[in-house]
Structures are given as C-alpha cells and as structure tokens.
Amino acid sequence: MTPQAALHLVPAAAAAEFGRDLLDCLRRQPHAIAPKYFYDATGSQLFERICALPEYYLTRTELAVLERHVGEMAALIGPGAEIVEFGAGSLTKVRLLLDALDSPARFTAIDISGDHVNAALAALRGDYPGLEMEAIVDDFTRMETLPVWRVGHPRRIGFFPGSTIGNFTPEEAHRFLSTASRLLRGGGLLIGIDLVKDPALLHAAYNDAAGVTAAFNRNLLARANRELGANFDPAAFAHYAFYNPQQRRVEMHLVNQAQQEIRLLGQHFVLLPGEAIHTENSYKFTPESFAAMASYCGFAPAAQWCDPERRFAIYWLAAG
Numbered sequence: 001m002t003p004q005a006a007l008h009l010v011p012a013a014a015a016a017e018f019g020r021d022l023l024d025c026l027r028r029q030p031h032a033i034a035p036k037y038f039y040d041a042t043g044s045q046l047f048e049r050i051c052a053l054p055e056y057y058l059t060r061t062e063l064a065v066l067e068r069h070v071g072e073m074a075a076l077i078g079p080g081a082e083i084v085e086f087g088a089g090s091l092t093k094v095r096l097l098l099d100a101l102d103s104p105a106r107f108t109a110i111d112i113s114g115d116h117v118n119a120a121l122a123a124l125r126g127d128y129p130g131l132e133m134e135a136i137v138d139d140f141t142r143m144e145t146l147p148v149w150r151v152g153h154p155r156r157i158g159f160f161p162g163s164t165i166g167n168f169t170p171e172e173a174h175r176f177l178s179t180a181s182r183l184l185r186g187g188g189l190l191i192g193i194d195l196v197k198d199p200a201l202l203h204a205a206y207n208d209a210a211g212v213t214a215a216f217n218r219n220l221l222a223r224a225n226r227e228l229g230a231n232f233d234p235a236a237f238a239h240y241a242f243y244n245p246q247q248r249r250v251e252m253h254l255v256n257q258a259q260q261e262i263r264l265l266g267q268h269f270v271l272l273p274g275e276a277i278h279t280e281n282s283y284k285f286t287p288e289s290f291a292a293m294a295s296y297c298g299f300a301p302a303a304q305w306c307d308p309e310r311r312f313a314i315y316w317l318a319a320g
Contacts, residue, residue, distance in 0.1 A: 014112070015227050015228065018037055018223075018224070018227065018228065019228050019264070019265050021033055021034065021037070022037075022224055022228065022230075022264060023264060023265060023267060025277065026262065026264065026267075026269045026271075027269075030276070030278060031275065031276065031277040031278065032277065032278035032279075033220070033277065033278075033279060035167050035252075035279060035280040035281075036112055036139060037220055037223065038216060038217075038219065038220055038279070038280070039111075039112050039113045039116070040113060040219075040223050040226075040227070041113060041115040041116055042219055042222070042223070043113070043216060043219045043220070043223065044089065044090075044113045044115075044116035045116075046212060046215055046216040046219060047089070047216060048089075048090055049212050050208070050212050050213055050216060053208045053210065053212060053213075055204040055205050055207075055208045055209070056205050056208065057201065057205060057311060057312075058162070058163060058194055058205065058312060059162070061307050061309075061311050061312040062093065062161060062162065062163075062192050062312050062314065063092075063093065063096075064307055065305050065306065065307050065312060065313075065314050066093060066096045066097070066161075066314065067096060068305070069305040069314070070096050070097060070099075070100040071100055072303070072305070073097065073100070073190060073303075073305075073314070073316060074097065074100035074101045074102065076188070076302065076303060076316050077101060077155075077157050077187075077188070077190070078102070078155060079101075079102035079103050080102070080103055080104070080105050080154050080155060081101065081104055081105060081154060081155045081156070081157045081187065082104070082105050082106040082107075082108070082154045082155065082156045082157065082187075083097065083098070083101075083104055083106070083107045083108070083157050083159055084107075084108045084110065084156060084157070084158050084159065085107070085108070085109050085110065085158075085159040085160070085161075086110055086140040086158060086159070086160045086164070087110070087111055087112075087140055087160070087162070087164045088109035088110060088111040088117050088120070088121075088135075089111060089113075089116065089117070089120070089162070090116070090120050091109060091117075091120040091121065091123075091124050093159075093161045093162075094107070094109075094124075094159055094161075095124070095127070097159060097190070098128060098131070104131060105132070105154040106131070106132045106133070106134075106154070107124075107128075107131055107132070107133045107134075108133070108134045108135075108136060109121050109124075109133070109134070109135045109136070110135075110136045110138060110140040111135070111136075111137065111140070112137065112138065112139055112140075113137075114135075114137035117135050117137065118135050118137075121133055121135045141168075141172070141175075141176055143176075143179050143180065143183055155186060155187045156183075156184055156186070156187040157184070157187045157188055157189070157190065158180055158184050158187070158188070158189040158190065158191070159189075159190050160189060160190070160191040160192065161190075161191070161192040161314075162192050163192050163193055163194035163282070163312070164192075165177075165191065165193070165283075166193075166194055166249070166281070166282045166283040166284065166285070167280060167281060167282060167283075168283070169281070170283075173283075173293065174293065174296070174297055177189075177293065177294060177297035177298070177299065178297040178298060180297075180299075180319070181297055181298030181299050181317075181319050181320070182298065182319075184319040185319050185320045186319065186320065187319055188299075188302075188316060188317055188318045188319045189299065189315075189316075189317040189319065190314065190315070190316055190317075191314070191315050191317060192312065192313070192314050193285050193290050193312070193313045193314070193315060194282070194284050194285070194311075194312055195284060195285060195286065195287070195306075195310060195311055195312060195313055196248055196284045196285065196286050197284070197310075197311055199243040199245065201311075202243045202250055202284070203241070203242065203243060205250075206241035206250050206252065206282070207239075207241050211239075213239065213241070213252075214239030217239045217241075217252055217254055217279055217280075218234040218235075218237055218239065218254065219234075220254070220279055221234040221237065221254065222234050224264070228264060228265060229263075229264075229265075230262060230263060230264045230265075231262060231263050232260070232262060233258075233260060236256060236257050236258045236260060237254040237255060237256055237257065237277075238254070238255045238257055239252070239254065240252070240253040240254070240255050240276070241253070247281075247283075248283060248284050248285070249281045249282055249283040249284065250280075250281070250282040250284070251278065251280070251281055251282075252278075252279050252280040252281075252282075253276040253277065253278050253279060254276060254277045254279055255274065255275075255276045256271045256272065256273060256274065256275045256276065256277075257273060258273055259271065259272055259273060285313075287304060287306075287313060290313075290315065291304075291315070294315065294317050298319070298320070299317035299318065299319055300317065300318040300319075300320075301315055301316075301317055301318075302316050302317065302318045303315070303316040304316075
C-alpha cells in the first residue's frame, strides 16, 4: 500500500468514524453531531437540489460575485498556480476560476463524499484535458494528513467557496484558518463568506417550501440506518431551523416527535418526544469580524468582493 492510499478515508474507516460520533451524540446531552455526516451520495445530491431552490440565495449570489470579479481574482492568484478546493462537491464554481486563470499547474478536489467528487472530477477532466487533476476522499479539516501537501509544489491556492467555514464552531474555524495559513504560505486562500442579513431571508433559505432542506436534514438518520444498521424512524423527526441572533448563526435540529428505542452498533437508546439532535450551525459574519479572524490566524486580507445587496462576500487572503 502506498502512503497516499493509506491516507485516504476508505468506506470502512469512514463508517467506523460515523458510528463512533453518532454513539457519542446519543450518549450526551444535548445531542449534537458534525454536519459533515450529511454528505453521503444521497445527501450530496439533496444539497445540489438545495442550491437551486429559489429561497437559497447563497449559491446564485456567490456565483454572480465570481462571474463579475473572477478576472480580478485570477490576477491576484497569478500564473502557474496549484488550486486545492476544500469540500469540493459538484465543482461548479471552480470552473469559472479555472477558465480565468493563467496556465494553472494542477487541481486537487478534496471532499468527504467519494462517489460525488469522483463523478464531478471525471466530468471536469473531460473539459480540461491538459490539466493534472486529483480527487482526495477525506475530511479536509485534517489537512496535515493529506497527501496533497507535497514538497516542491508550485504556488498553492486554496479555494473554499460556499461559506462552508460557517459550519465550523469558532474554535474549528480558527484552527482551519491557522493551519491553512501555514500550508498555503506563499500563496493564499479564496474563500466565500455568508454575511449577516435580515433574519427573514435566512429563515426562508433554511426552511424551503419544497421541503428539500428537511429531507437533507433527515437523511443523516436514513444514512445511519443504511450504513450502520440503526433503526431510526426519520419521518418521526421534525426539521427545525432558526436564526440565533446572539450567536449570529442559523441552527438546524432534528426534533423527535414520538418515543423511539434506537439500536446502534450493539447499544440501545431511548429518545423521548421533544428530544432534539443538533445537526448543523451556519455562522454568518460581518466583513469586519471575518477580516479580524483571518488576520488573527495568519492571513493578510487583501481584497473583498460583495454582491450589490451585501448578502455574500468572497475574500482573497494572502498567506505570507
């Protein structure tokens, strides 16, 4: 086995980690689990549907900012760069960047959903046949374990769209940015940030009329049934999402509506009506608060682009 293969998450290892974290979630109060477990193949497909919903302003707003300003972004990145996309997903946005760049040297897509990212990269290879590409199936928050960090690389640029950093706790966000500022030294990070805005817009974005976000939320439990042999009744959980203005975050929960006896990996749990599983936070930032955090973590915020309504921002963070 090569060192690179040893570092990639294989399905058995990923399932074992999911099982450990879900057991820990059910053992403690309040119940909470990391949102990365939304993204199996089904969850990734549901998220792509969310991105196209009329209520979900984030994707179309970020794409509009990219389309308008990608030439300026490419000029700051410079020629011959290696692009590393964290939480790559469908690879829609990076196409705009690759089209604008001067002779990119390489593209690496890192995502926890192997089927999804490998299919997306196969399509990308067909459209950019001369560009060296690689997919890495792993948790991108463990950057220092990833084989992408090789000696002798060209100027390396991180690409982190979608405001995924908003899913991190403040401590996780600081840890990610601090690690990225070291590993991207000599290059930089292009990152999308969702901004503080009218709570009504946020409520609509996470409670769409078609119920796709609710299905996405419940899929975490369906995934546990499929992969871990659990016996959750996903239909018995209500999707509950709201904006917490003190924390500047949208919270998503699954609220149990009927008593359930849950079997999971040889353990038994009783979930009572009203018990909730906290499945996601989505922090929102002011331009000043994000720039201050990035500076504290070792980056130099060098440029910022927003849509006219100032709903979403993309930052260029230079790394030493």
